[in-house]
Amino acid sequence: MNQEEIKAHVLLAKNGNTDSFCKLYELYYKDMYRFAYYMLGNQQDAEDVLSETVLDAFTGIANLKHPDKFKAWIFRILTTKCKRQMAVYAANREHLHTDITDNDLIREDHPYADTLDIRNAYTVLNDTEKTIISLIVFGGYNSRETARILNSTDGTIRSTKSRALTKMAQYLKEDFA
Amino acid sequence: MKEQDFLNQIEQSANDLPIPDSISPQNMKNMLEDYKHTKEPFNEEDSNSSNPSTPNTSHKQRYMKWGLTAACLALCVVGGVYNTHLSKKGGADTTSKPSADSTALFESDAAAAENALASPKSYSDYYKTIKKAYDAYYNSISSVVTDDVPMTESAALADSASMISTESYASDATKETAVQDLAGTQSTNGYSRTNTQEENVDEGDIIKTDGTYIYRMSEHLDTTDYNTIYKLSITQTDNGNMDVLYNMELNDILSVANDDEITFQEFYLQNNTLFIVYTRSNYQKDVNRTQTYIAVCTLKDKSKPKLIRNLSQSGYYVSSRISDGYLYTISNFYDTSLEKEADYENYIPSIDGKIIECSDLYYPKDVILESTYVITSLPLEDPTRFTDSKAFASSGGDTYVSDSAIYLYCTQYNDVTQTKISRISYKKGALNVGNTATVAGYFYDSFALSEKDGYLRMVATIPANNIALLRDITLKDTASSNTTVTEDVNALYILDSHMNLVSKLTGIAPGEQIYSARFIGDMGYFVTYENTDPLFSVDLSDPKDPKIVGKLKIPGFSNYLHPYDSTTLLGIGEETDPDTQEFLGIKLSMFDISDPEHVTEKDKYIIENSEYSPALYDHKAIMINTTDNIFGFVYTTYNDKNYEYSYYFATYTYDDRTGFKETARYKLNDANEYDNYDSDSVRGIYIGDYLYLSTNTQITSYTLGTTDPVATVYTR
Numbered sequence: 066m067n068q069e070e071i072k073a074h075v076l077l078a079k080n081g082n083t084d085s086f087c088k089l090y091e092l093y094y095k096d097m098y099r100f101a102y103y104m105l106g107n108q109q110d111a112e113d114v115l116s117e118t119v120l121d122a123f124t125g126i127a128n129l130k131h132p133d134k135f136k137a138w139i140f141r142i143l144t145t146k147c148k149r150q151m152a153v154y155a156a157n158r159e160h161l162h163t164d165i166t167d168n169d170l171i172r173e174d175h176p177y178a179d180t181l182d183i184r185n186a187y188t189v190l191n192d193t194e195k196t197i198i199s200l201i202v203f204g205g206y207n208s209r210e211t212a213r214i215l216n217s218t219d220g221t222i223r224s225t226k227s228r229a230l231t232k233m234a235q236y237l238k239e240d241f242a
Numbered sequence: 243m244k245e246q247d248f249l250n251q252i253e254q255s256a257n258d259l260p261i262p263d264s265i266s267p268q269n270m271k272n273m274l275e276d277y278k279h280t281k282e283p284f285n286e287e288d289s290n291s292s293n294p295s296t297p298n299t300s301h302k303q304r305y306m307k308w309g310l311t312a313a314c315l316a317l318c319v320v321g322g323v324y325n326t327h328l329s330k331k332g333g334a335d336t337t338s339k340p341s342a343d344s345t346a347l348f349e350s351d352a353a354a355a356e357n358a359l360a361s362p363k364s365y366s367d368y369y370k371t372i373k374k375a376y377d378a379y380y381n382s383i384s385s386v387v388t389d390d391v392p393m394t395e396s397a398a399l400a401d402s403a404s405m406i407s408t409e410s411y412a413s414d415a416t417k418e419t420a421v422q423d424l425a426g427t428q429s430t431n432g433y434s435r436t437n438t439q440e441e442n443v444d445e446g447d448i449i450k451t452d453g454t455y456i457y458r459m460s461e462h463l464d465t466t467d468y469n470t471i472y473k474l475s476i477t478q479t480d481n482g483n484m485d486v487l488y489n490m491e492l493n494d495i496l497s498v499a500n501d502d503e504i505t506f507q508e509f510y511l512q513n514n515t516l517f518i519v520y521t522r523s524n525y526q527k528d529v530n531r532t533q534t535y536i537a538v539c540t541l542k543d544k545s546k547p548k549l550i551r552n553l554s555q556s557g558y559y560v561s562s563r564i565s566d567g568y569l570y571t572i573s574n575f576y577d578t579s580l581e582k583e584a585d586y587e588n589y590i591p592s593i594d595g596k597i598i599e600c601s602d603l604y605y606p607k608d609v610i611l612e613s614t615y616v617i618t619s620l621p622l623e624d625p626t627r628f629t630d631s632k633a634f635a636s637s638g639g640d641t642y643v644s645d646s647a648i649y650l651y652c653t654q655y656n657d658v659t660q661t662k663i664s665r666i667s668y669k670k671g672a673l674n675v676g677n678t679a680t681v682a683g684y685f686y687d688s689f690a691l692s693e694k695d696g697y698l699r700m701v702a703t704i705p706a707n708n709i710a711l712l713r714d715i716t717l718k719d720t721a722s723s724n725t726t727v728t729e730d731v732n733a734l735y736i737l738d739s740h741m742n743l744v745s746k747l748t749g750i751a752p753g754e755q756i757y758s759a760r761f762i763g764d765m766g767y768f769v770t771y772e773n774t775d776p777l778f779s780v781d782l783s784d785p786k787d788p789k790i791v792g793k794l795k796i797p798g799f800s801n802y803l804h805p806y807d808s809t810t811l812l813g814i815g816e817e818t819d820p821d822t823q824e825f826l827g828i829k830l831s832m833f834d835i836s837d838p839e840h841v842t843e844k845d846k847y848i849i850e851n852s853e854y855s856p857a858l859y860d861h862k863a864i865m866i867n868t869t870d871n872i873f874g875f876v877y878t879t880y881n882d883k884n885y886e887y888s889y890y891f892a893t894y895t896y897d898d899r900t901g902f903k904e905t906a907r908y909k910l911n912d913a914n915e916y917d918n919y920d921s922d923s924v925r926g927i928y929i930g931d932y933l934y935l936s937t938n939t940q941i942t943s944y945t946l947g948t949t950d951p952v953a954t955v956y957t958r
Contacts, residue, residue, distance in 0.1 A: 083274045083278070087268075087271040087274070090267050090270055091267040094265060094267060095261055098262070099256040099259060112262055112264050116264075116265070124275075140315070145463070155887055183252055196440075202253045202256075203256070209638070213505065221859075221860075223640075223653075224687055225861075226245075227245070227684070229247050230245060233248075234248070
């Protein structure tokens with residue numbers, strides 16, 4: 066779908082057309098799900114925030130002024146929802162019992178050992194670090210755009226990103242030492 | 243391996259993640275259809291009215307304050323490729339090991355002329371130079387990049403003239419004393435100021451006080467359209483009592499239309515005038531034109547701040563400082579198009595609506611028009627026009643500003659991590675673009691740099707073949723068996739004002755990274771960490787011969803160092819178990835630096851159950867005044883006995899004999915309430931004997947050292 070088609074579908078969606086809305090959603094939903102899953106570490110909650118995001122985006126799309134910014138807009142809604150859910154975790158400490166850390170798989174036996182390691186390494190990040198890395202990786206944003214979404218500065222995002230990646234690398238190193 | 247490759251690994255790790263059917267587009271469509279039918283009849287003409295979360299009263303329709311254009315994305319892709327390209331070209335010296343090999347660590351030992359920036363003779367000369375570099379660059383990568391970078395039509399810049407009030411800026415200093423000095427008449431205390439890196443160089447923030455009034459910029463999320471609303475409040479204080487004189491949206495004071503997309507950055511308070519730095523984007527044909535603005539507002543009437551000037555410069559905001567009576571603002575201009583030579587504004591930055599003078603343009607020898615830095619100086623006494631402005635082509639990065647020069651540094655994560663540092667000296671508003679140097683490694687933050695007597699002292703960490711190879715994720719599937727996992731290493735560099743290397747120390751603390759640094763006069767202190775925290779002291783009194791004179795090993799590490807008095811250094815960091823590296827809490831350390839060769843930790847204080855504090859990463863989140871012997875910051879705690887999650891602001895004092903003492907602790911949330919989750923926006927300031935704690939929605943005052951609130955005002 067090119068930029069013109071996206072704009073056309075946004076205009077239709079603004080008028081309540083669910084078909085058009087879902088065509089737009091189809092473009093991004095896999096990355097949105099991965100984003101939510103890596104942020105929350107939990108399939109059920111990731112599904113829930115995606116549903117909430119879709120509902121909010123659909124009912125709020127009338128407010129979207131720049132049709133060409135649909136993706137950034139829906140990712141911002143998703144980010145807000147995920148951060149709220151993470152705040153609930155922080156309050157209830159549910160994140161200690163996520164799918165990611167609960168996996169009892171023996172690394173050597175699992176064909177995806179590496180990818181599971183990386184997902185495990187994600188758990189050493191704090192909420193801010195998770196958000197930044199997830200936006201960069203799954204949202205496809207650079208540090209400047211991430212700074213805008215999070216109302217932060219370019220420099221802060223870049224140093225947080227470096228710190229987060231260093232933490233993950235450290236975790237992976239220690240895990241296999 | 244590059245940082246980008248590690249990010250790619252993370253992305254790939256998500257590929258085998260099953261996507262649940264429940265969120266498929268078809269199922270979402272069903273959900274939305276159900277939603278439409280269960281709600282009141284859906285009116286296709288006005289979808290707003292059927293939306294329970296969009297009350298009719300809220301008709302604020304704003305432009306999005308985020309997002310990206312196709313052009314941005316394309317540039318982002320290109321940026322990655324560009325790095326690869328460079329590293330291949332420069333393979334010979336960039337792949338050398340970051341060990342004791344001295345020449346590879348510093349690229350410009352050569353004569354000063356080698357690293358000087360050139361200035362074009364004419365705009366046409368500039369165009370030809372950058373066009374040639376641009377074409378050469380795109381030709382070289384055309385086999386990699388499939389999408390063409392959109393070359394857009396000229397997008398006219400916003401006409402800033404329409405927003406400028408014509409009223410002249412009259413001096414108001416004499417009329418302005420009537421309402422001063424209400425606060426703190428009994429107090430021996432002063433009031434707190436923004437915690438800055440350099441004593442004489444002011445930094446912008448979200449809160450400022452002049453000792454009577456509190457100026458605060460708050461941020462609110464509009465949940466109907468997910469836009470951010472910025473509000474400026476002015477609160478009069480009188481011994482803990484408060485009166486909100488002004489609390490309005492930033493758009494109102496700037497008199498910009500609600501549809502305009504503005505993002506507040508930070509502000510300054512000087513000469514009874516606010517200098518509000520913000521950015522504004524406008525979208526034309528998919529080109530995002532971001533401009534940085536400085537709004538000058540007089541405060542003659544505190545209940546009615548008045549915009550008297552609105553100055554602009556091209557590009558997104560990088561940083562700013564006030565020094566020497568001038569506001570220096572740095573932005574980065576990046577959306578360039580070289581389609582037509584005559585369309586100057588598409589590739590030459592503008593200052594206050596006019597393209598910059600040709601003689602103020604600079605570019606390096608190996609110019610790649612990735613982006614252009616724009617630096618301006620604005621006199622505080624007469625802020626009607628910029629005194630000077632310069633622009634030069636470079637990649638985007640961070641800033642350190644000493645009391646005589648602006649340093650722009652940008653790190654390139656290629657096969658070997660390198661940082662390029664450019665020096666722009668300033669004096670009474672006049673800017674002078676100097677030389678550029680390249681060193682191996684990256685800086686933890688701007689505290690890793692310090693200038694004294696024309697010498698730039700820096701500590702950098704040089705990553706081992708870059709981070710991801712620490713665990714060698716890709717070794718399995720690549721034939722890089724000769725790649726060994728080497729260790730991180732740290733270095734100290736001293737450059738002169740021509741950016742020539744004067745001396746260096748390398749091979750410091752192998753296997754560790756720098757976590758914090760502070761330079762105090764002729765001494766430098768920095769912290770590296772692996773299992774314990776070595777606090778290094780370096781004697782820099784002879785720039786040609788710096789010496790590491792001391793090394794103190796203690797558990798944990800400091801993220802922030804602050805000179806407390808002439809013989810002590812405060813560290814704020816984390817306590818860790820030396821054996822397991824388990825995080826044990828936020829730690830305050832007081833180091834005795836009276837004998838640099840034998841630095842000792844005089845006292846330490848671990849905050850019980852503490853987990854996180856913005857103070858660890860943002861020095862402006864710390865309220866500190868060493869003269870009044872008081873400091874404080876916000877932190878979060880988790881109590882695993884009663885499972886309670888809280889956040890607190892606490893104030894501390896330090897006594898030579900009795901050590902650290904928590905003087906008061908303020909709980910900022912109700913039990914497990916997490917709505918005010920954004921601890922980064924909390925600021926504590928004090929005026930006289932009163933502490934004012936400010937969040938995005940309220941300010942509460944207390945007598946210092948006590949926890950009973952005196953008053954609360956709301957700034958929602």
